[in-house]
Amino acid sequence: MELLTKTIEKTFLNLKPREEWSFRDAGRSQTTAFTHDYHRYPAKFIPQIVRKLIEDYAPSGTQVVCDPFGGCGTTLVEAKLLGHKSIGFDINPVAKLITQTKTTAIKPRTLANNRNKFLKYYENAPSVLYNHHQRINYWFDESTIQELDKIYFAIKKIKNHNVRRFFLCSFSHNLKNCSRWLMKSIKPTIDKDKILPNPKETFLRHLDSMIKKNERFYSTLVQSGYINTPAKMYRRDSTKKLPIETGVIDLIITSPPYVTSYEYADLHQLSLLWFGDDPKHFKKWHHFSNGFIDFRRNFIGTSSKEKKSGDFNSAIAKQIVDDLIQVERPLAVDVANYFLDMKRVFTEMYRILKTGGKACTIIGNTSLRGVEILNAQVAAEQMQAAGFRKVDFIKREIPNKMITPWRDLESGKFTEKNNPSKIRAYEYEYVVVMEKT
Ligand SMILES: C[S@@+](CC[C@H](N)C(=O)[O-])C[C@H]1O[C@@H](n2cnc3c(N)ncnc32)[C@H](O)[C@@H]1O
Structure with a gap:
């Protein structure tokens, strides 16, 4: 040795x-x-x-x-x-959600149709919807939560599994933007002066950039013949x-x-908390967000x-x-x-x-x-x-x-x-x- x-x-x-x-x-x-x-x-x-x-x-x-x-x-x-x-x-689990979304190319027309449907679902969404974890109230203000609830409600109405995940990925990305989290910080830090954006606007902006990127990804894979090449996460x-x-x-x-x-578990806590509040659709996430300390412990390199x-x-x-x-x-x-x-x-x-x-x-x-x-x-x-x-x-x-x-x-x-x-x-x-x- x-x-x-x-x-x-x-x-x-x-x-x-x-x-x-x-x-x-x-x-x-x-x-x-x-x-x-x-x-x-x-x-x-x-x-x-x-x-x-x-x-x-x-x-x-x-x-x-x-x-x-x-x-x-x-x-x-x-x-x-x-x-x-x-x-x-x-x-x-956030890594899994992102990777599955990023490796699944979706027919551009399917995404465009579902974007229209999403907007209709959003318009008809009831106003008060979910019971949230108390930490959600720490990170988001009341009106933001109401808006996010409507977006989330509309996403869950999407039937196509891959499309719904695509929208959820954009939603997950948008959570930090809409929260009080200091944007530049890798630690969970409140930004008291943050001007909170309109959740629907930022969600749609990011969704549209993803839709554009998917278009190129999809056509490249169709051309090369690799569209069905498996990528499992x-x-x-x-x-x-x-x-x-x-x-x-x-x-x-x-x-x-x-x-x-990096404390990856801390960094992704907004997504964990949000999806974890929905045990019907995110059973495992619910388990993680409720047993956060144990969950965090298994990340390599954490100090706990x-x-x-x-x-x-x-x-x-x-x-x-x-x-x-x-x-x-x-x-x-x-x-x-x-x-x-x-x-x-x-x-x-x-x-x-x-x-x-x-x-x-x-x-x-x-x-x-x-x-x-x-x-x-x-x-x-x-x-x-x-x-x-x-x-x-x-x-x-x-x-x-x-x-x-x-x-x-x-x-x-x-x-x-x-x-x-x-x-x-x-x-x-x-x-x-x-x-x-
Ligand atoms: C440096 S990042 C990898 C980033 C990746 N190369 C990319 O481009 O996205 C390290 C990853 O290790 C993951 N990780 C930490 N502990 C782990 C464990 N015990 N088992 C599996 N993954 C773990 C973290 O969640 C994080 O996503």
Whole structure:
């Protein structure tokens, strides 16, 4: 293990950023092409990385691409566009809703007809409708809730399942806009000065942009013949055994969560609360929003977990945790749990891959309380311990930041530009490409 560790450390130290992986020239219209910006999602990767990895490692024929941290479905959308079957998992039900919507191209005429029907349903919607969770009253004002109730009522009248989900995705995206949530904040923060928009106007505006994007997605897939290429997304905890047989996946492309950075459960609480209030249609969501603390605990990298035990299968991880113990013990526990969870996911990734199949993990290094958290090196080490063999370690510069590049020096959490104790993070990230031997 010692020699292996030294080799990995040295290899990463000597890596130079590769220009062809920076996608410096990819503008917003390219990074948000097709269905890619149906719904905001933190820390999603740009589709260009996924596309290049698929082209490099699944160049011909129909292959099966998997993303165990599927998020809002970037991998699955790109796989479908390139004619590959795909399967994704994420613990977050909002991720499942978004991904299923983004990978389902709908006949443009069907959407247009249903938009008209929706407007009629909306006009005839009764005014007082639902009993909401009290947190809804914390986030929304009374008149907004009434308007949202009408929109929601009208959406649920739509009979076609895929179309209804398409409208629900737009609705879910619109919740943050209409709430008192500070738009730029990734933490649940009230913006006292926020001028609240008209919910119907913002909903329709976003819906119409999705309708336009669907049109291109649909016609592209019809032309290429990939319209029926399956893309399946499941809500699952990827630290547990995934519902896939051993050795069936050709290519894994994934970007794991980071430790103590985004609290995905908190971030999507508006959608969770809203849909969770409707147990008849969203039985599981109801369960999550009522048992929110337990639900949140299962997200990898959250800071609310009890200490787990086990071997990291990584000397680098052990060193990081030992260093953190000297600085802040609870943080060391969070990071230790994170590495233990990631070890389980890498083992599962190895199991589901075919022999010769590649796993591409896109990951950046961070720093917490002055200790460098070498996620990429740990991933390489843990993957090697799981049985993988190195194919390529790629260092890429991140020129277009999708997220704030600033972290608070003290807490390591994302912060605003005007925070005096900020440090710049995520200038680079790595693609750890390994093969199942
Ligand atoms: C960096 S994001 C992935 C974003 C994705 N690459 C995209 O483009 O949308 C990490 C994802 O891991 C998910 N996640 C966290 N813990 C998980 C777990 N135990 N099992 C499965 N997914 C988990 C989060 O919900 C989040 O969507």
